[in-house]
Amino acid sequence: MLSAVTRRQFQRFRSLRRAWISLLILVAVYLLSLFSEHLANDRPLLLGYEGRLYFPTLNxxxxxxxxxxxxxxxxxxxxxxxxxxxxxxxxxxxxxxxxGPYRSFLDQPGNPPHPPSSAHWLGTDDSARDVLARLLYGFRTSMSFALALAALATVLGILAGGIQGYLGGRFDLTAQRLIEIWSALPFLYVVILIGSIYGQTFTVLLVVFAIFQWIGLSYYMRGEFYRLKTMTYTQAAAALGASHGRILFRHILPNALNPVVTILPFTLIGGISSLTALDFLGFGLPPPTPSWGEMLQQGLKYLDAPWLALSSILALFTTLLLAGFVGEGARAAFDPKAHNPNP
Structure with missing residues (x-):
C-alpha cells in the first residue's frame, strides 16, 4: 500500500496536465509500437487462399x-x-x-532515396526501405532500450548508494574513490572495445550503458541513506532489534525513493539520446536494425533528401520533449523542497 504522502504526490503529478498528458502519450505510443508487426509490415495480417486462412505476421x-x-x-x-x-x-x-522496416522497394522509379508518395508516406531511405516503418520500429527499439537501461541503472544506483550511505565509514570512503575512478573511464572507448570483442548487440550495449549510468543516482541515494539512517524512527527500529535488512527495506528505502522518481525520466532521455548518438557515429546497433541515429546519419549524407533528416529529427525531438515534460512534472510533484514552507 502507498503511504498518504506518496498518494498525495501522485495526485499532485496528475494535476499537472502537461506532464500527465505527456506521460499518457508516451505510454500509448510505446504500447502501440510493441505491436509494430501488426501496424507496419509487408506481410498481411490475414490471408485467404483455397478456402483456408493464414496469419503471416504470426507464422x-x-x-x-x-x-x-x-x-x-x-x-x-x-x-x-x-x-x-x-x-x-x-x-x-x-x-x-x-x-516492413527491412524490405527494399527497388522497383520504384529513380534511385533511392525516394521522396514521399502515396505508397511511402515519408519516402524511402538510401536502401529503398520505408522511412515511416523504420521510424516506428526505431521508436520501439529506442524506448525499450531506454526503459531497460533506466531499470538496470536504478537498481544498481540504489544498491550502491544505499549500501554506501547505510554503512558509511571507511567502506563508504573506499567505495566512493573506486566509483570516482570508474566514472573517469572514457565511455566511448569502452563501448568501442567491448563492441569489437562481443559485438554491438542490444544486450551488450545495454550492459555497457548500465555500468556507467547508475553512478549519478548512487550519489543521491548515498545522501538519502545517510540522512534517513539518523532519523528517530530508524534508530528506534535498531534499538528494538530490527535486522539490517528490515531497517533498509522497511524504514529507509521507501522514504528514499523521491530522487529515483525525479531522475527516472531524465535517465530515459539520456538513454534515448545516447543510443541515437552512438548509432549516428556507427558504434551503436548493427545494420539493418531500425535506428533513429542511422536515419540521422543518412539525412546528413543525403542533404537533397530532406525527408530523411526531418522525419527522424521531429520524432526524436517530440519524444525527448514529452519525456522532459514528464520529468519536469515529476520533479515538481515529488521534490519535497518544492512544497516545504521552511526550506
Missing part, C-alpha cells in the same frame, strides 16, 4: 504453400499481384503501413 509460410516453387518465405506483395493467386480468388488484409 512462417513458404512460397510452396501458395503454389510457388521455393521453400523460402513467400513474397506476399508479389504474390498479391500474381495471376495465379488472383485466379484462385485469394485475398489479403495488410497492416495500415504496407511495408
Amino acid at each position: 512462417f509460410y513458404s512460397a510452396q504453400t501458395f503454389g510457388g516453387r521455393h521453400k523460402t518465405e513467400a513474397d506476399y506483395l508479389a504474390l498479391e499481384q500474381s495471376a495465379a493467386f488472383q485466379e484462385k480468388k485469394g485475398w489479403m488484409i495488410f497492416p495500415p503501413i504496407k511495408s
